[in-house]
Amino acid sequence: MKRLLFFFSLLSCQAAFALDPIADATAKYLAGLPVRGTPLESHGSDPGWATHATDLDRAWERLEKQQLSKIRAWSPPALGAAYEDTGPMFYMFSGPDFLYANAFFPNASTYILCGIEPVGPVPDIDKIPRHILPSALANLRKSLDSVLSWSFFITKNMKVDLRQVQLSGTLPVLYVFLARAGCTIDSVTPVALDRDGNFVPEGKGTTPGVKIVFLGPSGREQTLYYFASDLADWAIKANPGFGKFCEQQGNGVTLLKAASYLMHSNNFSMVRGFLLAHSKLILEDDSGIPFRFFDRNKWDIHLFGRYHGPINRFKQHPQPDLAQADAESKPAPLEFSFGYQWQPSRSSLLVATPK
Numbered sequence: 001m002k003r004l005l006f007f008f009s010l011l012s013c014q015a016a017f018a019l020d021p022i023a024d025a026t027a028k029y030l031a032g033l034p035v036r037g038t039p040l041e042s043h044g045s046d047p048g049w050a051t052h053a054t055d056l057d058r059a060w061e062r063l064e065k066q067q068l069s070k071i072r073a074w075s076p077p078a079l080g081a082a083y084e085d086t087g088p089m090f091y092m093f094s095g096p097d098f099l100y101a102n103a104f105f106p107n108a109s110t111y112i113l114c115g116i117e118p119v120g121p122v123p124d125i126d127k128i129p130r131h132i133l134p135s136a137l138a139n140l141r142k143s144l145d146s147v148l149s150w151s152f153f154i155t156k157n158m159k160v161d162l163r164q165v166q167l168s169g170t171l172p173v174l175y176v177f178l179a180r181a182g183c184t185i186d187s188v189t190p191v192a193l194d195r196d197g198n199f200v201p202e203g204k205g206t207t208p209g210v211k212i213v214f215l216g217p218s219g220r221e222q223t224l225y226y227f228a229s230d231l232a233d234w235a236i237k238a239n240p241g242f243g244k245f246c247e248q249q250g251n252g253v254t255l256l257k258a259a260s261y262l263m264h265s266n267n268f269s270m271v272r273g274f275l276l277a278h279s280k281l282i283l284e285d286d287s288g289i290p291f292r293f294f295d296r297n298k299w300d301i302h303l304f305g306r307y308h309g310p311i312n313r314f315k316q317h318p319q320p321d322l323a324q325a326d327a328e329s330k331p332a333p334l335e336f337s338f339g340y341q342w343q344p345s346r347s348s349l350l351v352a353t354p355k
Helices: 001-018 023-032 041-045 047-079 098-104 134-150 155-161 171-181 231-240 240-250 266-278 320-329
Strands: 086-093 109-116 184-193 207-215 223-226 252-256 280-286 299-305 348-355
Touching: 001 171, 001 252, 023 171, 041 207, 047 098, 047 134, 047 171, 047 207, 098 252, 134 171, 171 184, 171 207, 171 223, 184 223, 184 240, 207 240, 231 266, 240 266, 240 320, 252 266, 299 320
Parallel strands: 086 109, 086 252, 109 223, 252 280
Antiparallel strands: 184 207, 207 223, 280 348, 299 348
16 A cells, blocks of 8 residues: 555656746746746846836735636636536637636636737746846736736737747746746647648747646646637638637637627628637627627527726727617626726626527
C-alpha cells in the first residue's frame, strides 16, 4: 500500500514539474502577483514592478467587489446546466477578454476567443531591458483600463495599446487574466490554421493563434485558444479556416459582449448563423445577435436588467422588439455592469437556449 501511495505521489510530482515554469512565472509577474520561488524572483524587487503590482491589486479589489463576485453569484442559477457545461465556449469579437469568459463560464473545457487584435510574441521578461520594464508594464496597465473600468475593450485603443515594441499583442493581457483568475499555465504554443481549419506549423497557415493549456483553480486541465481573424462574411469566404475549426468543436456555450452591433448587419450573417446553429446557450448584450433572429418557437428567452437602447456611439441600432419584450417582462436590474451601458442600473443581457 505504501508503495502504491508513493507511486501516485511520484506521478503527482511529475505532473507538477511538467508545468512551464517560465510561462506561469511570466503570467504572475505581468499580473502583479508574487513571483517568489519562480524563475523571475529577482524581478520582484524592482520598484517599477512594485508600483505595477500595487496598482493592479487596487484595480482587482474594486473589480472583484463591483463585478466578478456578483457575476459568480448570478451565473449558476441564471445559466442553469450551461454554467456546469464542460464543452467548448465560443466568444466571438472578444479580443483578449478571457476575464469575462471565465467569470461566466468557469467550467468550459475549451475557450475559443477571436478578435482582430494580433496575437503577438510570447512574452519574455528577461529579454526586456530592466530600464524599459516600468514603461512596458505601465502600457500594459493602460491597455487594461477600459475592461477593468467599464467591462469592455475599446477597439480603437487596443489597436494602439497592443502594438507597442514591448509586451505587444493579446498574449500579455491573456496572461494577466489567467493569473488573476487563479489559473496555472501549463504550456503556451503559437499555432496556425489552414483553410480547412487544421493546425499547421506556425507561419504556414492563414489564421494565426495561440493555444494555452492551463490548470484552473480546481486543478482541472483546460485550454484557451485565441485566434486573430476577421469575421465579416467576405473575410470568412476568403479565409474559412477559423470557421471550420469552430465547426470541428461541436456545439458549445456562447458569450457576446460589446460586439459593436456587427451582427446587426448582413455583412456578418455567416458568424451569426454559425452561433445560432451551434450554441447550447447564448449569453449576450444588445450588441450581439439582434433579438429578431431568436425565433420564439425555437428559443427560450430570458431577459435580465433593463434595456435602455444603445449608447449614442451606436444609436443607429435600436431594437423596438427587444424594448417591448423588456417592458412586458419587467426584469429586475442587474447588480453588475455588462456591455456598453456600463452602469449596472442601465445594463441588460439576454440568455437564449434552444428548445
